[in-house]
Amino acid sequence: MAFENLTERLSKAMKNLTGRGRINDEDLQATMREIRLALLEADVNYTTVKKFVNNVRQKAKGADIMSGLNAAQQIVKIVNDELTATMGEEAVPLNKSDKIPTVIMMAGLQGAGKTTTVAKLAYKLKREDHARPLLIAADVYRPAAIDQLEILGRDLEIPVFSMGTDVDPREIVKAGLAKAAQDKNDYVFIDTAGRLQIDQTLMQELKDIEVIAHPDEILLTVDAMTGQNATETAQGFADALDITGVVLTKLDGDTRGGAALSIRDVTGKPIKFVGQGEKPTDLDVFYPDRMASRILGMGDILTLIEKTQREVDEKQQASQLEKMRQNTFDFNDFVAQLQQVQNMGPMEDLLKMIPGMANNPALANLNLDEKQFKHLEAIVQSMTPAEREDPELINPSRRRRLAAGAGRPIVEVNRMIKQFDQMRKMMNQATNGNFGGLEKMMGGTGMDMGAMMGGGMPSGNFGQKVQGFAMKQAARRMKKLKKKRGKR
Template structure:
């Protein structure tokens, strides 16, 4: 997961300040040293690190911070704000043309994920804007580049314009744009050629395409795993093409986060999207404030809510809420929830969006192997309809039969049923506005300490208030 090492180091730096009624100059110096080392290890640009640490020190040295109430939390707040500022403060939307089509030129080095990103963006535009995009295959040099784009196009049901490898890229772009105007496509995405490194021939070709197409967006696709090289690549392309934005790919890989924290500051161009997975839906708008919270281990509740809303049907959610309230939640509902969770992506990534969960010791001990979900599904599929809808009938002999049918040990079947019963009780408490069980669970797992834990508890209290309010409203309606 991206930023894991950086998150751990920054949390360690902040931990030394907790519990102190007053933060001294020496405490601040030591914390700044730890932050500097954490950022340098994450491959953040040295100039960016120096400016970042200087800004924090200047803001934190004020008497109102060091001598005020909860100085440690105020310093964490300052670090969060400076991280957000370094990455761009707010998300920046795509530039759109006043008349169709809006032209987006994709640029980048070979292997950065340009072709796949073009497909992901086309699918996003199709789903979010109800648009009719066209992709132009202008990479005639890389073996199978055109075939790859056509395969991507078939997968997402978006047309691809191509003229083979014997026609110059500029001619392909001219013909492709003419077809887009004829077919009234809302967006055109030009997949240009890449090289292993920046060279004069590549840049001249891209400049010619830019001069003719006059794109509304020139999106540079860079591989986040290349660290400082990604920043140097961004500088090179920006000097030659004056890019309008950056897409960071492979942010879910073993990346240290240096590119995300450096590119905006070095190029003064916004990161507009991030790719975090192989699925065609795995392209997200880049929110600097949310990313800063995740880096500091504070979670990302807004992104989690958006992710949930994308995959959850409103009627289905309402039906589930009623079942929770009536305490009729059964294994069929449980199975449905597992399938919904699997659609949202890796469980570890979802858990780390919850405040207090990122790099939490309790979380590290949890085995999040995707096979575990498949084993649970196999156990449920081995149950009869009666057993799924009425779990109370699951006596020892039925459990042994389920164990044989699913090919899972009896201990695993018993454990899963126990977890289901615990989850059912917790969901019933939540649906009736009783959050004390959840707060106790947070506290026992170690998630109730630190700033992330405080945010978790605050979220729980707000949720509890909202549920109690809804319950009172329902009771009032019944009485009427």
């Protein structure tokens, strides 16, 4: 996952300031040196690093500590604000035409994930805005590019306009736009050709398509795993085309995250979306403030909430909450929740959105193999309807039958049932407001609630202070979000 090393380095750089009332020049110089090295190792553009460090130094030097913040927290806030500013302050929405269709032209080098991104973005608009998009297959050079787009369109039930590989892309675009006007599609996505590198032939074709289509958006797809090359690619396209925004792909891969921090600063073009997975739903709006929080290990509560709201059935959730209060939560509800969690994405990524959990040793020691979900489901599927509704029926002989039916060791069945019982008690305590009883129960496991919620860190240390700051930031953003929604 992107930013793990950067998060760890930045945390260490600022951890040394814990407990200081003011920041002296020596402390500040040492911290800035560590921050600069952390950014360079993350493959952030050198000019961007230099500007970033100078800005942070100027704001931090001799600054009076704000009420309630010590020196370490002050640096965290300054770095957080500067990261947000570097990446663009606020999310930038898609440009939308006053009349249909809104035309979105996609550009990028081969291998950046352009065709997949076309389908993901069209599907996002279809799912969230009830849009009726049309995809135009104008990449006639890459083997199987048209086939790939047609397969994606068929799977997502989105129409694709194509004329094969023997027709000039310019003619395909003209005919595709005429088809969209005829069918009254409200969005048109043009999947243009890519190259292994920028060349004059590619750029001339893209310029011609821009003149023909008059796109409302020209989105450049950039592979985050290419580091500073991603920034150079973005600059090259921006010099030749009227690029309006960037889609950063493969942010879930083995990338150091430098592209996310450099592109806006170097090109002046906003990152509008980020791709973090292979599923059609794995495309998110890019929020600079949320990304800054994630880089600093402060989590991303708002994105976690939005994912939950998008994937979780509200009526089902209300029913399950009532069952938790009445202590009648059963294995049918348990499996339903497992499936909802799986739909939200990898568990490891979800946990890292919780403040204090990024780069947490406790998280590293967890077994987050996705197969474990399937094993749990197999055990539950081996139960009779009566056993699922009344876990108390499951005696030792029935447990042996479940183990045989699911093809899992008996010890795994015993562990799952024990954990289910503990979880049901905890949920019952929490939903009935008995946090004292819940904390006492947690204490019996050798962990207090503060340590558990702070990621297993001792009370009063740097990690918990950063977590507290992160929660306050999340609360402020939630308030802003509610105000914006209220104005609509």
